[in-house]
Amino acid sequence: ENRIPCGKSDPLNVAKNINVLNDEWAKGKRPQSAAQAAVDYLRYIESATGEGQEDIINFFFFKLLEYANSIASIEISLPGEQEWPNGLFGAKLSRFVLEYPESGTIPQLVVSKLLNKVYEYSSVVVEGGDESVFGTNTTSKKPADIWLEANNTPFNLFEITVKKVDAKRLDDCIQSLHVLNMLDQPVHFICRMPEDVSTLQGVRGGVLNYKGKVFNFLDI
Numbered sequence: 001e002n003r004i005p006c007g008k009s010d011p012l013n014v015a016k017n018i019n020v021l022n023d024e025w026a027k028g029k030r031p032q033s034a035a036q037a038a039v040d041y042l043r044y045i046e047s048a049t050g051e052g053q054e055d056i057i058n059f060f061f062f063k064l065l066e067y068a069n070s071i072a073s074i075e076i077s078l079p080g081e082q083e084w085p086n087g088l089f090g091a092k093l094s095r096f097v098l099e100y101p102e103s104g105t106i107p108q109l110v111v112s113k114l115l116n117k118v119y120e121y122s123s124v125v126v127e128g129g130d131e132s133v134f135g136t137n138t139t140s141k142k143p144a145d146i147w148l149e150a151n152n153t154p155f156n157l158f159e160i161t162v163k164k165v166d167a168k169r170l171d172d173c174i175q176s177l178h179v180l181n182m183l184d185q186p187v188h189f190i191c192r193m194p195e196d197v198s199t200l201q202g203v204r205g206g207v208l209n210y211k212g213k214v215f216n217f218l219d220i
Contacts, residue, residue, distance in 0.1 A: 097220065098192065101162045107220060108160040111190055112146050115158075125149045143182050144173075154182065159189045162220065166199045170210050183213065193219035 021039050029035035045056050084092075097107045112129020119126060128146040144157035159165075159173065177183045189197075197203050197217055200210075206217045 094220070098162060104161055104163065107162055107190070108145050111158065111160050111220075115146065115148070119148070123150060127154075141180065143177065143180055143185065144187065154185060157182075157185050157187045159187065159191075160220075161189065161191050161196065163191075163196065164199060165189055165191055165196050165217070167210075170200075170213075170215060173215075174211060174213055177213075186214070186216065188216045188218055190218045190220050193217060 021042055023036070023039060026032060026035035026039050041060075045053055048056055093110065097110050101107055109129060112126060115126045116129070125148070126146065127149055128142060128144065143154050145160045146158040147154045148156040148158075157177075161169075173187060174183070177185065177187075191197070193206070194203075197208075200208060202208055202210075203217060208215045208217065
């Protein structure tokens with residue numbers, strides 16, 4: 001946003017609903033170093049006064065803009081439509097998504113673009129893919145990373161990830177859907193199969209019945 005690179009951050013997602021950020025809060029966050037850095041930075045700001053405090057805050061935004069300019073200066077040459085066969089282009093895109101996921105932001109963006117293309121000439125609307133910063137479903141009140149809607153009603157939910165999908169992730173999903181009164185909606189995890197579901201017991205044919213909720217798993 002505003003050419004400032006951004007991505008998902010587990011500590012940031014949790015921090016959205018927390019009033020006090022301290023050393024105790026930072027413990028156990030993933031990654032803990034990022035959470036502790038946020039705590040230290042806030043403590044440094046609070047200890048400063050006057051122009052010194054303002055300089056510390058401005059320096060943070062200066063570094064963000066500096067990084068944005070460095071990213072914007074990178075030239076990307078796109079291949080012409082006739083240069084690569086569709087299969088080769090798809091293989092390269094898949095490799096890019098898996099090797100440079102940017103904490104999951106890139107896979108979500110790519111899947112969203114593909115779904116938008118699939119439903120381009122239908123009444124189905126693809127939601128969630130254009131957001132620049134994704135919070136957890138619990139804190140952001142979103143039903144999923146990406147979802148399909150018809151007549152303003154969600155009917156297919158997609159969780160996009162290149163990280164392990166464990167029992168806690170499923171519990172969080174169930175909790176979020178319960179709060180939104182959407183437990184009856186189908187949930188599809190688009191992830192790396194089978195490694196991302198290796199800790200889950202009972203996955204058969206890409207389907208798992210967990211605590212009465214059916215989850216579908218598709219290879220990214």
